[in-house]
Amino acid sequence: MxxxxxxxxxxxxxxxxxxxxxxxxxxxxxxxxxxxxxxxxxxxxxxxxxxxxxxxxGRRTRRTGTVKPKYRNPENPAMTWSGRGKRPRWFSAALAAGKKERDLLIK
The missing domain is CATH 1.20.5 (Single alpha-helices involved in coiled-coils or other helix-helix interfaces)
Structure with missing residues (x-):
């Protein structure tokens, strides 16, 4: 052809x-x-x-473990963040208010 x-x-x-x-x-x-x-x-x-x-x-799923929280909101201790992903609003607001990242670390 x-x-x-x-x-x-x-x-x-x-x-x-x-x-x-x-x-x-x-x-x-x-x-x-x-x-x-x-x-x-x-x-x-x-x-x-x-x-x-x-x-x-047999195992196609990706294993993801939970990560311990690294930062805690001083105004509401129930709010935590692992330091991964997008920053939460409370974290950004605390930084804007003059706090340092080390001030928000969980000790």
Whole structure:
């Protein structure tokens, strides 16, 4: 199937390129799916599970622990901040009022 590129205008070329790239992506996905099936078949043939061979696949969630609070609002001790993320309003207000970060540290 020979396409005469010289007779195509700009829009036709863009469309042809877009379709070719989409077909290339589809072929890559098909090949990856076939490879995945082969690997899974080999793993099953040996008597293992996918998680036995690739233990990290079983736990996709990121472990996040809680962080101890680092700063405390002197006016309301129930309000604390770990020092991570956006500064709370009370922290910014205390700094604007002349307090230092070290004054707000939990001791």
């Amino acid at each position: 020979a396409i005469d590129l010289k007779n195509l205008n700009h829009n036709q070329l863009k469309e042809l390129i877009s379709k070719a790239q989409q077909r290339q992506d589809d072929l890559r996905k098909e090949k990856a799916a076939k490879l995945r099936d082969k690997i899974e078949a080999m793993i099953k043939a040996e008597g293992f599970t996918l998680e036995d061979v690739y233990p990290r696949l």
